[in-house]
Amino acid sequence: MKKNYQKSLYVLISLILLSGVFGSGIYIGYQNQPQIEKVAGLSHKDTPNGIDADFEIFWKVWNTLNQKLIHADDFSNEERVWGAIEGLASSFDDPYTVFLSPEENKIFNEEILGSFEGIGAEIGMKEKILTVIAPLKNTPAWNAGLKAGDKILKIGDVNTSNMTVDRAISLIRGEKGTVVVLTIFRNGENETRNISITRGKIQVPALETELRDDNIFVINFYTFSEKSTILFRDALLEFLNSGSTKLIIDVRGNPGGYLDSAINIASWFIDQGKIIVSESTGDESKLKSYRSHGPNVFNDNMSMIVLIDGGSASASEILAGALSEHGVATLVGEKTYGKGSVQELIKITNETSLKVTVANWLTPNGKSISLEGLDPDVEVTFSSKDIENKSDPQLEKAVEILLKANN
Secondary structure: OHHHHHHHHHHHHHHOOOOOOOEOOEEEEOOOOOOHHHHOOOOHHHOHHHOOOOHHHHHHHHHHHHHHOOOHHHOOHHHHHHHHHHHHHHOOOOOOOEEEOHHHHHHHHHHHHOEEEEOOEEEEEEOOEEEEEEEOOOOHHHHHOOOOOOEEEEEOOEEOOOOOHHHHHHHHOOOOOOEEEEEEEOOOOOOOEEEEEEOEEEEOOOEEEEEOOOOEEEEEEOOEOOOHHHHHHHHHHHHHHHOOOEEEEEOOOOOOEEHHHHHHHHHOOOOOOOEEEEEEOOOHHHOEEEEOOOOOOOOOOOEEEEEEOOOOOOHHHHHHHHHHHOOOOEEEEOOOOOOOEEEEEEEOOOOOEEEEEEEEEEOOOOOEHHHHOOOOOEEOOOOHHHHHHOOOHHHHHHHHHHHHOOO
């Protein structure tokens, strides 16, 4: 009976693998956009859609810089237009709405593919300060001691005030073997510190599994990549075949990734038709909900803990929020990062793109992930002694709760 049940589960799980090209927080969209030379000659009278904007001011500044600025000839007209568009995007005061120049667009596409040269840390904006969301496991950033929540004040000699995330990424990235120095401020410390990191070839890790001696099964989940749905399916089948009824999913330091992966993975634990996450554009009448497509393979005899911390973001928060609010899992650890905005990537030219925030993610109960993040059901923090002794009080608390749970 057990073998037939497991075989049926394998077939069911295999059938729900879905392909997708939009990520947790990122849609990949392509639209027909005007070429740069078509907009370069705009004046007040032919401003699109009758917008009340005087482009004569723009051209006056353009010509003044051309005449007065030392080394102005070092920059092409195309590069100046890119800079102007970057300024336009930044004027909306949204850290995730940015124009990607050819270099930044190339870097972004490499990151989506999951292989690049750099330090291996996800960064974002927190209270308008460039902040480490999470260093990826066993990367140069991880090995150098960079931590989730570290505020990046300087990259080399460049101050990060008013710097976009994508600009920071372009400065931090570099060839394997070269060194970048980050000046960071860490909560709880009185002074800044410099961290030297030797860049390397980054292969974004996916997940690891472990069946502990106490028969608790652990899935260490590092990123929601294109392959995560298949890899998590295999990990879940390994759990079901192990005979264990107690599961820990560890998304600490997991900065997120593809939305499809989060939906597919949550669907294995939530009844078909129930909301996993909703997308809000500010108009409640246009709220779009993503629902579980099943099958729910997690029965009442099983218990689950999801470990979260300040490095759990985006797709991690979608998964954890859905499992928590549907009563499937208990959240243990620390408050999550709060990255719940949706960006659409629009192709502007063959080499450039515009990434623009189009919506925010809401948990099944309507909680804004961006505004609030997720609070753990059981809060457990790390002390300096824990770090020194390399102990893990959050994992220990999760184990304690599961061992007390009824079979």
